Amino acid sequence: MNDPVNVAITGAAGNIAYSAIFRIAAGEMLGPDQPINLKLIDIEPAMNSLKGVKFELEDCAFPLIKEITTTFDLDEGFENCEYALLIGAKPRLKGMERKDLLKDNGKIFKPQGIAIDRVANKNIKILVVGNPANTNALIAMHNAPSIDPKQFTSMMRLDHDRSLAQVANKFNTEISNIKKIIVWGNHSNTQVPDLSYCEVSGNNIKSIIEDKWYEDNFIPRIQKRGAEIIEARGLSSAASAANAAISHMRDWVSGNKDWLSIGQISNGNSFGISNDIMFSFPSVCNDGGFETIKDIVISDKLLNYIKITEDELIKERDSVLDLL
Numbered sequence: 001m002n003d004p005v006n007v008a009i010t011g012a013a014g015n016i017a018y019s020a021i022f023r024i025a026a027g028e029m030l031g032p033d034q035p036i037n038l039k040l041i042d043i044e045p046a047m048n049s050l051k052g053v054k055f056e057l058e059d060c061a062f063p064l065i066k067e068i069t070t071t072f073d074l075d076e077g078f079e080n081c082e083y084a085l086l087i088g089a090k091p092r093l094k095g096m097e098r099k100d101l102l103k104d105n106g107k108i109f110k111p112q113g114i115a116i117d118r119v120a121n122k123n124i125k126i127l128v129v130g131n132p133a134n135t136n137a138l139i140a141m142h143n144a145p146s147i148d149p150k151q152f153t154s155m156m157r158l159d160h161d162r163s164l165a166q167v168a169n170k171f172n173t174e175i176s177n178i179k180k181i182i183v184w185g186n187h188s189n190t191q192v193p194d195l196s197y198c199e200v201s202g203n204n205i206k207s208i209i210e211d212k213w214y215e216d217n218f219i220p221r222i223q224k225r226g227a228e229i230i231e232a233r234g235l236s237s238a239a240s241a242a243n244a245a246i247s248h249m250r251d252w253v254s255g256n257k258d259w260l261s262i263g264q265i266s267n268g269n270s271f272g273i274s275n276d277i278m279f280s281f282p283s284v285c286n287d288g289g290f291e292t293i294k295d296i297v298i299s300d301k302l303l304n305y306i307k308i309t310e311d312e313l314i315k316e317r318d319s320v321l322d323l324l
């Protein structure tokens, strides 16, 4: 057994966290040999409900859980944390676009960045889930200058996994047969799911997928899947988002040679995307880090789509300059 590590989760009394915490406690994120001190963070009015989550965790008697802290104090929550899932934010409600959330939710991530900078472990790995996730991650990153910007990521894994599922449906095949899916850009309805390099059972599918299906069906389905779920459930995705967050962190920590979509700082990218936005690039994970895939040729048509998501992220950033 290793020494325990500190894992902070914000929005810990919320829906996504409720689907994530118990799986993390069971070892699904950091493995069966990694004991965990859980630092559950939420706002003060949610402390009673968070106490209930703590009681349930205790009742599970998870062997890996060594300590459970519930708090609304950011310094206490992020103290010496090696991993942080920043989930807490207002969810998008029916009829709302992510942009509407930017104003309110951006303010949450500045103090969190400052606290992480002040008290977290300098090697901390951070995943921002709370929307608008990319720009919230940028805000937190800017406010934590002592932490390497590459340690801040935003969640695109749900969009990536949604793309895998739609391709599996289309080709009537197993998820594990599908490789090299890319989702570029923002976690919003401008994101660009890209099948140019996608392989099904080792064969590139570019020449066999119909443009009409790709452009009129696949892209909008992925871009608007969040809204489709809200429409059906009356609530935003929770269990699938929690699953994506766990997969993102697990692969970042333990490695995964498959292409994955990771929201990351754009500085120095090889695709001509502007600096200083959190942009999703195709990446592989190894040795506790991740690398962007290089040598990808992007068609002119896709470049036009990518420009739209890039412009949206630039606009989002420029609307929160006071928080950076």
Ligand code: NAX
Residues within 6 Å of the ligand: 010, 011, 012, 013, 014, 015, 016, 017, 041, 042, 043, 046, 087, 088, 089, 090, 091, 092, 108, 128, 129, 130, 131, 132, 133, 155, 156, 158, 159, 187, 226, 236, 237, 238, 241
């Ligand atoms: P819930 O409303 O169920 O939970 C949010 C929790 O955050 C609440 O307990 C609330 O008290 C807490 N919170 C609010 N302000 C906080 C603060 N300053 N510090 C700590 N906690 C705070 O929402 P839930 O369904 O869990 O969704 C959480 C966030 O994930 C939303 O912003 C949602 O839009 C976003 N999502 C992101 C996805 C992604 O792929 N990046 C997909 C799913 C989801 O839409």
